[in-house]
Amino acid sequence: MAKKEFHTAVCPHCHHKWTYKEKLLGYMIKPRSRTRCPNCKEYIEPSTKSVVFEYIALALLIISIVFIVPNLPILNSTRIIIVLFLFFVYTFIFVPLTVRFEEIHYNIKDKSNEKGN
Ligand SMILES: [Zn+2]
Structure with a gap:
């Protein structure tokens, strides 16, 4: 296995390394196609x-x-804290640390060459 860099999100065009803030604001809260x-x-x-x-x-x-979580033998308020914690981990830790980017490849050229019978 090759060494993994801490910055996983690198632009395929200009090789800009996305900062944590850029990943959160420019990726997490936006539609993936944008x-x-x-x-x-x-x-x-x-x-x-x-x-x-x-x-x-x-x-x-x-x-x-x-x-x-609903089946855990704990107080309801503790359940809410666990749910919020899981959302927090997913949104602010997991996705920003694992996302990798690639160029968008459109296959328009291939399809225009085909002739339907
Ligand atoms: Zn770029």
């Missing part, structure tokens, strides 16, 4: 791998909130 590099303003998208990681984490988050 992600733009804050340095070169090119549209970029998260790589397939980081989207898969994101969905797995989101699935685990939902499973925890719906099935595990």
